[in-house]
Amino acid sequence: MKEGPDISHIAALIGDPARASILTALMDGRALTASELAEEAGVGLSTASGHLSKLAEAELIAPRKSGRHKYFNLADAEVAGVLEALMGLAARKGATRVRTGPRDAQMQVARVCYNHLAGRMGVQMYRSLIGRGLLAEEGEDVALTGDGREFVTGFGIDVTALETGRARMCRTCLDWSERRNHLAGSLGRAMLTRMEDQGWMRRDAGSRAVLVTQKGKAAFATAFPET
Amino acid sequence: MKEGPDISHIAALIGDPARASILTALMDGRALTASELAEEAGVGLSTASGHLSKLAEAELIAPRKSGRHKYFNLADAEVAGVLEALMGLAARKGATRVRTGPRDAQMQVARVCYNHLAGRMGVQMYRSLIGRGLLAEEGEDVALTGDGREFVTGFGIDVTALETGRARMCRTCLDWSERRNHLAGSLGRAMLTRMEDQGWMRRDAGSRAVLVTQKGKAAFATAFPET
DNA sequence: TTCATAGTTCGACCGTAGCCGAAGCATTGC
DNA sequence: GCAATGCTTCGGCTACGGTCGAACTATGAA
Structure with a gap:
């Protein structure tokens, strides 16, 4: 008896600390490479690569190949909006990391x-x-x-x-x-x-x-x- | 080098299927008891109790004791808004369950x-x-x-x-x-x-x-x- | 008082998923 | 061609967290 879209999958994606770091890092609209995002999230390149696949699969981020680099952006402004909204919730209990x-x-x-x-x-x-x-x-x-x-x-x-x-x-x-x-x-x-x-x-x-x-x-x- | 509120914790809370069901069930604004929510989420009462503590601790839901029942509500309209926004993201890839x-x-x-x-x-x-x-x-x-x-x-x-x-x-x-x-x-x-x-x-x-x-x-x- | 219902806490189990390093592709540069 | 760089895939390890049942607490009813 569940109605409406399944929010748990998408929330779980955002809910991993490494992935959340990646998404946060992308919020300024710059395109970043897999290596840069790995660094940002504090995980190995192979781990980051896995995370990025999942995020791309869910269309939260949009990959773009350019030469031997792969750049990532947030998929669109709606995704950015949801992230800001989550920040709003998190901010009010001072949950800043x-x-x-x-x-x-x-x-x-x-x-x-x-x-x-x-x-x-x-x-x-x-x-x-x-x-x-x-x-x-x-x-x-x-x-x-x-x-x-x-x-x-x-x-x-x-x-x-x-x-x-x-x-x-x-x-x-x-x-x-x-x-x-x-x-x-x-x-x-x-x-x-x-x-x-x-x-x-x-x-x-x-x-x-x-x-x-x-x-x-x-x-x-x-x-x-x-x- | 992470800036801004920590969204991963709060997103992880929403990201568990049982907890997402609980939150979704509360979106109509009614107050529901722990047992009803356990039923809704399809988990045992003890499991639900644990989830409810976590959600309350994060102030996503607001508990109210009434006799030997304990009623739960969404904390406020902002939480409801974030849930709707997440549904918006989920809906566009037809991720309805x-x-x-x-x-x-x-x-x-x-x-x-x-x-x-x-x-x-x-x-x-x-x-x-x-x-x-x-x-x-x-x-x-x-x-x-x-x-x-x-x-x-x-x-x-x-x-x-x-x-x-x-x-x-x-x-x-x-x-x-x-x-x-x-x-x-x-x-x-x-x-x-x-x-x-x-x-x-x-x-x-x-x-x-x-x-x-x-x-x-x-x-x-x-x-x-x-x- | 005694019983029943509602909820919490505890302990144990188990699966999922995050993590890394190594090996494998792909693209560019020399 | 060969080397270097950037990323992906694979295998294996580990740990966190969700799950349940059982024991416990609390409130209300008989």
């Missing part, structure tokens, strides 16, 4: 989620765009308004290119630390890239934290004022 | 999620309320508008009582079958209860399906027209 350090504080301020900006700054950007009518919420997702289109173009982003792309341009993603939406989708990704290009922020290699430059702090506050 | 039958079709149409209405009808209700400006989305959550307050009161619900309650009145919950939001929170619960009281629908004992009466079909379509 993290060695606390300077990076962790920065993680709360700005970090990469899948491939867009998350953390306090990600949420601030989102709320600022909504508050000024540049982004409008429609049902479960969001869209650029006319004003928003203009703003984003002025920000240095080719909106037309995004619109013709295959990926959804605007998506929301629930932030595990802030418990509020931030902007995902191809626009979210483009915004982060643009801010990196302008020297406002840069990703911390080997973690999901995003380091904000002095110049970036000021420019960000001007571009995305709290409303 | 369900014996297909007439009930399952009904589950797609209308079912109980935690304690509110989900499935096609749940989504229709939500979209109808949004479309007519009775419910407004604000950031990640939703609120009743002035018109909405009037409408809901006319529907036979004491809004003031809900507002003074401890639980959040309006919440959204992502539907695993429809992939769209439906209304959760104490208002979502009250709406379902009210519709049951009026004889529009009733819960199928022993499953999460909601059976809609002939009268209910018509009344629902009138009350929540597609916009």
